[in-house]
Amino acid sequence: MPDEVLHSRLGSLVDGYGPATPEALASHAVEGVVPSAVVAPGSVESLAATVQMASELGYAVIPRGGGTRMDFGLPPSRADIVVSLERLNRIVAHEPADQTATVEAGITMAGLQAGLGKRGQYLPLDPPHGDAGTLGGVLATNASGVLRTSFGTARDLVIGARVVQADGTVVRSGGQVVKNVAGYDLNKMYIGSLGTLGILAEVNLKLQPLPAAGRLLIGTMAGIGEAAECAFRIMDSEVMPSFLEVASPATRALLTGEADHDFAVVAGMIGTDETVDWQAGECERLFRDSGTDAVIHVDGDGYDRVLEALRAYPGGGLLPPGMGPGVTCRAGVTPDGVEALFRLANEGCRRLSIGCGLLSHFASGHVAFVFYRDGTFRDSDYDGLASLIEDLRSASEEQGAFVVEHAPAALKERVGVWGSTRGNRHIMEMLKNRFDPKGTLNPGRFVDGI
Amino acid sequence: MNKDQLVERLAAVLGRENVIDAPDQLIVYECDGLTIDRNVPHAVVYPTTTEDVAAVVRILHEARIPFVARGAGTGLSGGSLPPDGGVMIALTKMNRIVEVDFRNQRALVEAGVVNLHLSKETGKQGYHFVPDPSSQYACTIGGNIAENSGGPHTLKYGVTTNHTLGVEVVLPDGRITWFGGKAEDAVGYDLRGLLIGSEGMLGIVTRAWVKLTRLPQAWRTFLVVFDQVEDASRAVAGVVARGIVPSALEMIDRVAIGAIEAAYHFGFPLDAEAVLIIELEGHEAGLDTQAGAVAEVCRENRARDIRTAEDDKERALLWMSRKRAFGAMGRLSPSYYVQDGVVPRTKIPDIMRVIQETAGKYELLIGNVFHAGDGNIHPCIAYDDRDEEQARKTVEASNEILRACVDLGGSITGEHGIGYEKVDLMPLIFNETDIEAMETVKTVFDEENLSNPGKMFPTNRSCIGCGTAELKYTNRQAALL
Known part of the structure; x- marks a missing residue:
């Protein structure tokens, strides 16, 4: 199909559409695959019509939000039309008394939180790339941050959705209310599916009131063993922190400005002043019981700064000067599996003489890895990195999962991205085939090359 | 394969003592907590291991015989109503708590473990399993997973899906697999x-x-008394709007108060139009400040009296009275029909008005005991099942209330499920495309439609969108006569 046909069809479906320059198309390439068109529909209907046209004519569609995670996943097997959701960026409804909102998926996380904050609420979801990233992108990748310890992930916060399916039809799942078991819970299936089953266009969210106060305590620990023990002690206490992080020395240096070989445990509390005060006092006692006197209390502006760093770090966004871009990975294990991954990563990086930043949302067993060196990684680094990643993956997969989030294409080619779907490959392939029989949406990028 | 051959093959796998096929014994399994729809299964089997379940399912799959899994049979939407000519797989003998891992704060349980048993087992160490449906002393965790069950305390902490890390599943063709596991963040879809919440239609957990x-460090439990339902309803919205998230926020109206008081003698005020049970949980520090704010909202909404549960014993009695409220309703009439709908929480005053008007219009007695904090209503209609006219009115009144829920932006079920009861109400909230997406999922897991067929999806497809959706009255009528 000549590009003129594509451009004229898009022109009739999306107001303001014009063919992009070769430079613009190149800048929208996904893992080296350059699209023929970039289009930004202004309504769900226009988005649906675009996808329908693509499906009918056999074009592959690459959904795009803020463009912060476009290198996530495997390279697409085809990429014809990049469909940006940037114009679908409205808060359609916000009902503070119901603690719910309906929003378009192309809204940036920063825009969403600012809008909700005007009426005293927020979405307790704080993934890396939080400012420029869109809600739709966060949902497609099921990204999460420190608050998952107390509020869960996107799958715990989305109560309904309007989804543009691969043939352009629009389907609704869930509803507007916080409790609802009518029909299968398709929200769960779409979240984290990297847009391969449908494009989330509009979502209904469960919100929280903005907390009156926030404080965090940073305790310094001599080794990962001590840090993990301390974190377990806090988990098992009555403190019930809103977040509980274990950080490697490089990460800790970023948080406190002290560069040495110590690890850190970060416990965060949000709520009223009274509960935060009590929790902080109790938490300090637990830190001391764990053998550290080096405890820093952080609140006010400092709290926001550290929290911002904790959020941005796993995305590889805060490397020391001259370093990077890093290779980032994540693992999902049980809390008692975190220590072993820290040891494995630290030893591996020491051997390879590369930088190693580690941060665990400890209670959920989530570990973020950031590997870096001065400048960019070179071909000669890949052997070592690949074997380190393989070791981490096999250790993680004894219990859970390991995903390579951001890495040079040549490295991804060697180690893959997703890891094992644990005997469920057949069901996942069938879901993809039935929901997107023509392979219109993000072909090739998801698990097992789906 | 005839019935005898089938029983023989099942008995060869499970032992004869774990297969029931005598008609007088099967009658027990003809329905769950939704008693007006009944169907006797072909046989009931009691597997004791996952491999047993898989072996049974392989036999049934090969012979194309439909099946349904069953826990304690406490479901209220006919979710475990046996399919025609089907086999029931009862999971109550798979009731072991396999592993409690306090360090990682998770437990591995078999599907037939009774919900409350897990909380009792872990309570000594200061932990519990959050979902607490009113039937928790009997219902199983497998059933909770199938229905995505809630309960009073899910207001603050979320429902079953928010507390389930992974499930071992026997797929409808007999293969065994895990979805998720002990750790979070499994890759893929x-x-x-x-x-979770697929009502046993995609496989057997x-x-x-x-x-x-x-467990929280401290709690405060209040019984707040109102002279007007409207005032109580406004207080509910007021508490939530104030940014307070109670762990539970329940409403009981005058009709239900009378029934509960007669049964359990808690000391509910019989002349009140409505009471709220409000529970706050968390750290001792700050809890009284929050309690003060709650009391203020209640007084602003003309609460007559605010009582505090004095000790654990009184608190336990209050919750026991609440959780067994439906049983108490049985004192008012020969039968009762519990409904389950949802509205946005700000619409509680509106839906309560609709319920009162509907009761008047159909001359029915309707009691209300429900999770007001998350807008999840449970009108309980008292009727005489020997009176056909009254039975018909009961179903019509139910329909009207559920339609009103949908008109107010809500849903037709908050925790009981669609089951068999509400299949023909699905078009009220989902259009044909929406339902087709769900059916697509069903075909991926269960191409032959063997696992709990006849549930969730509308029977009368030509009806979709034509606005005549209603509860399945004809079956009811037949059952009632």
Whole structure:
């Protein structure tokens, strides 16, 4: 199909559409695959019509939000039309008394939180790339941050959705209310599916009131063993922190400005002043019981700064000067599996003489890895990195999962991205085939090359 | 394969003592908590291991015989109503708590473990399993997973899906697999999330890793008395609007108060139009400040009296009275029909008005005991099942209330499920495309439509969108006569 046909069809479906320059198309390439068109529909209907046209004519569609995670996943097997959701960026409804909102998926996380904050609420979801990233992108990748310890992930916060399916039809799942078991819970299936089953266009969210106060305590620990023990002690206490992080020395240096070989445990509390005060006092006692006197209390502006760093770090966004871009990975294990991954990563990086930043949302067993060196990684680094990643993956997969989030294409080619779907490959392939029989949406990028 | 051959093959796998096929014994399994729809299964089997379940399912799959899994049979939407000519797979003998991992705050349980048993087992160490449906002393965790059950305390902490890490599943062709597991963040599509709440239609859950949650340090439990339902309803919205998230926020109206008081003698005020049970949980520090704010909202909404549960014993009695409220309703009439709908929480005053008007219009007695904090209503209609006219009115009144829920932006079920009861109400909230997406999922897991067929999806497809959706009255009528 000549590009003129594509451009004229898009022109009739999306107001303001014009063919992009070769430079613009190149800048929208996904893992080296350059699209023929970039289009930004202004309504769900226009988005649906675009996808329908693509499906009918056999074009592959690459959904795009803020463009912060476009290198996530495997390279697409085809990429014809990049469909940006940037114009679908409205808060359609916000009902503070119901603690719910309906929003378009192309809204940036920063825009969403600012809008909700005007009426005293927020979405307790704080993934890396939080400012420029869109809600739709966060949902497609099921990204999460420190608050998952107390509020869960996107799958715990989305109560309904309007989804543009691969043939352009629009389907609704869930509803507007916080409790609802009518029909299968398709929200769960779409979240984290990297847009391969449908494009989330509009979502209904469960919100929280903005907390009156926030404080965090940073305790310094001599080794990962001590840090993990301390974190377990806090988990098992009555403190019930809103977040509980274990950080490697490089990460800790970023948080406190002290560069040495110590690890850190970060416990965060949000709520009223009274509960935060009590929790902080109790938490300090637990830190001391764990053998550290080096405890820093952080609140006010400092709290926001550290929290911002904790959020941005796993995305590889805060490397020391001259370093990077890093290779980032994540693992999902049980809390008692975190220590072993820290040891494995630290030893591996020491051997390879590369930088190693580690941060665990400890209670959920989530570990973020950031590997870096001065400048960019070179071909000669890949052997070592690949074997380190393989070791981490096999250790993680004894219990859970390991995903390579951001890495040079040549490295991804060697180690893959997703890891094992644990005997469920057949069901996942069938879901993809039935929901997107023509392979219109993000072909090739998801698990097992789906 | 005839029935005798089938029983023989099942008995060869499970032992004869674990297969029931005598008509007088099968009658027990003809329905669950929704008693007006009944169907006797071909046979009932009691597997004791996952491998047993898989072996049974393989036999049934090969012979194309439909099946349904059953826990304690406490479901209220006919979710475990046996399919025609089908076999029931009862999971109550798979009731072992396999592993409690306090360090990682999770437990591995078999599907037939009774919900409350897990909380009792872990309570000594300061933990519990959060979902607490009113039937928790009997219902099983497998059933909770199938229905994505809630309960009073899910207001603050979320429902079953928010507390389930992974499920071991016997797929409808007999293969065994895990969706999710002991750890979070499994890669690929969230099959775990898709399966939870799928009402046994995508496979049979045999074991699960569930989260354990630290028991709160302190709580305050209040009984707030109102002279007007409207005032109580406004107080509910007021508490939530104030940014307070109670762990539970329940409403009981005058009709239900009378029934509960007669049964359990808690000391509810019989002349009140409505009471709220409000529970706050958390750290001792700050709890009284929050309690003060709650009391203020209640007084602003003309609460007559605010009583505080004095000790654990009184608190336990209050919750026991609440959770067994439906049983108490049985004192008012020969039968009762519990409904389950949802509205946005700000619409509680509106839906309560609709319920009162509907009761008047159909001359029915309707009691209300429900999770007001998350807008999840449970009107309980008292009727005489020997009176056909009254039975018909009961179903019509139910329909009207559920339609009103949908008109107010809500849903037709908050925790009981669609089951068999509400299949023909699905078009009220989902259009044909929406339902087709769900059916697509069903075909991926269960091409032959063997696992709990006849549930969830509308029977009368030509009816979709034509606005005549209603509860399945004809079956009811037949059952009632």
